[in-house]
Amino acid sequence: MGNTMNPTNTSEAPTAHNRRRGRVQLLLIVLGVIGPMILATGMYKFQFWVPESRSYHGELIGNGQTRAEIGVQADEKRWQILVTAPQACSEDCRQLVYLARQVQIGLGRDASRASHALAVAQPLDADYDAQLQREYPQLQRYPLDLPAYQKGAQGSEEAQLWIIDPHSNLVLRYDARIKGKALLNDLRHLLKLSNIG
Incomplete structure (x- = not known):
């Protein structure tokens, strides 16, 4: 058994x-x-x-924040180089607008994948407005919702430049001290890594 x-x-x-x-x-x-x-x-x-090391020159925005959260309503489906001016568009703002256009042109064959834009909280002075219409025909312009901007951009009163992806997510932020070559390198790197836009 x-x-x-x-x-x-x-x-x-x-x-x-x-x-x-x-x-x-x-x-x-x-x-x-x-x-x-x-x-x-x-x-x-x-x-x-x-990692502490980084290969970009601006401030990385990694929290899923969108363009609308800094007070800009736009329907842009490409990468965007956006200048924001919560005050009057003074010398720093104008320099960033110029830089945004130069960087977009500097993209060469990828220039069609990006646009440049300006969002202001106050009306532009007549001379600068006329200059933009004459010299920057592709510049997109938007009103800037100041309360939303102050909340979303953490109260910054200075002109800033933002790189925004085709889904309206904020990717990088720069102040007026950014150099054109550094900005161009950052945007080229993003376009190389991205299949969108």
Whole structure:
């Protein structure tokens, strides 16, 4: 009778063992696929294990903030170089507008993938307005909602330049001290990495 029990136990033991082993393998496969996604999401959301070195020159906006959240309503489906002026468009603002156009031209064959724009909270003076119409025919212009801008741009009162992706997400922000070559390199790098726009 003892001999009759042993064959049954030995035939059941490998089956239970194989089942357990199969479950462990399945769990490892699922963790191998889903684990990196969970880790990457956690790194993005909670900003841990983010490398200190960087290859861009502006301030990275990695919080999903959109153009509308800084007070600009636009329906642009390309990359955009946007200058914002919460005050009058003074010398810094005008320099950034000039820079935005030069950078777009500097993109060469990729120039059609980007546009340049100006959003102002106050009306432009007549001379500068006429100059823009004459010399910057492709410059898109928008009104700037000042309360939204002050909230979304953390109260900055200076003219700023933004790179915005085709989904209206803010990507990089610069102040008036940015050099044209650095800005052009950043935008070229983004266009090279991106399949959109």
